[in-house]
Amino acid sequence: MKLLTVSLRFALLCVLAIVFLAPFAYMLAFSLKSASEIFSGSLSLLPSSLDGFVNYSSVLFERPLLLYLMNGAIVCAAILFFQLLFALPCAYAVAKLRFAGRELVLGLVLLGLLIPIQVTALPIYAGFAQLRLLDSYAALVLPFVSSAFAVFLFRQFFRTMPDDLLDAARLDGLGELSIMLRILLPLTLPAATAFGIFSVVSHWNDLFWPLVVIQSPELNTPPLGLIYFRSAEAGDRYGELMAATVVVTVPLVAAFLLAQRRFIEGISLGALKG
């Protein structure tokens, strides 16, 4: 009886997993099929010939997909770099130092947690248009450099650190800056990694803001590039289109499969942000 329920549950999980993974399986399968096979409407997951590899060589070498990936990498790296650069010192100050404006900064952080980019998009767009900043890497990066969410997270984290540790360091003659760099930063690494995963995943996948500010195809981020590729270049070459979706999806999925626990940790942090 017990064995029966256990195996039933397992079978159920397997069926559900197949349903959840089916789109990925078909994405891979169709990315390897030739156009004629796709139009024959076959359901098989295995391609009938090796002709489909041409989809990948075409997507990677004749179309600007790699450029889009590189844009994505540059933008995500720049955003994360500034977010950490701005948020870590701020979070430390808010968590460990006494100063008159602390409540003000905390209020600002709370507001930042509540307001998504879609709310501030119009005025930022208008401002960028005035400053002729639209359609540039700067336009993609700047609105995200001050991450309230990062300050919020790192503040929680710094608060759990005992003051004695910092006082001992001060007695040893370390200044605030070296306390931050040499003592707190190494301890912050796990929290920073989780935040980094959250930040990179959300900005790599974001469509809204790039769609708003980018006009030139050569500045496309991966999601925007995919949409552009589909409407401007792919036509009815579905094999190529599927190969392109594979290429865009692979970096994050591969990273996820390599560090599953960290990814789940990092992404579920987003639940706090809403």
Place this chain on the structure above:
Amino acid sequence: MTRSALATASRQLGSAQTAARTEARIAWILVLPFLAGAVVFLILPCIGVIAMALSDWQLGDSNIRFAGLQNFIELWRDDIFRQSAANTVFYAALVTPASVILGLWLALLIESSSIGRAFFRSAFFLPVVSTTVAMAIVWEFLLHPSLGPVNALLSAAGLPRQSFLSSASTVLPTLAMIGVWENAGYNMVLFMAGLKAIPRDLHDAAAVDGAHRPWERFWTVTFPLLGPTLVFVVIISFLRSFRVFETVAAITQGGPQRASEVVLFTIYREGFVYFRVGYASALTVAFTALLLTLTIVKFRFLDRRVHYS
């Protein structure tokens, strides 16, 4: 003697004051970069969007007039907005319960299974990590009326082919199905964290007290203790599904016949395609008011959840 003690005391007080002042100065230096960014990209735009909502501004227009609540009145009367709001609520009303129940079910199944836990968790979480736009394009192809495998299966089973995404009656439920596929794994992970916080002894105690079937133990122990997590996950799911944009922008563009028009897409089109800034800002303000209310409720529950554990 007393005088020198006084002098020492005042010197100490003085140095304590200087130390406090130095600390405050350092704090301000550390806070400044973030603060500057937040003022430019958060505070000013927030004020801006409210001001724009009260104006008749169209981008590129050099004279801006104060329009009072005119944009909001127009919004209230606008059929497109009504449809868009109704669609968004309908979409969220489909995705929220389905992805919450599926997420909870997946979490319970995985918790009670002894083999392959890590594999199943990753399998169900995979859609969360994948680029939404890419998967939207994949789904569009899977559901393609003539070439897609789903319709091939349907016709192999002797059923009529469906044009899931290009017919006004099926487009929203289809997008909602994709939304559930994308969000269930996220909810599952949140539920797994909630389940982990429930002590095992309670299940054993319930078993001793006569709750022998797992189903009974679920309703007497797990479900009540999971309550705060459940509310939290419901709110998160609603917030997430209410902000649906990617699948609509990538696949349907709000069509056919505005059947999949959703609020964020309407804001995007009015503001950044038609440049009706005043109107789009009013739309944004209305949308934000609702989001804020929900988010504040969420934080209330988050507090309670933290106290539970």
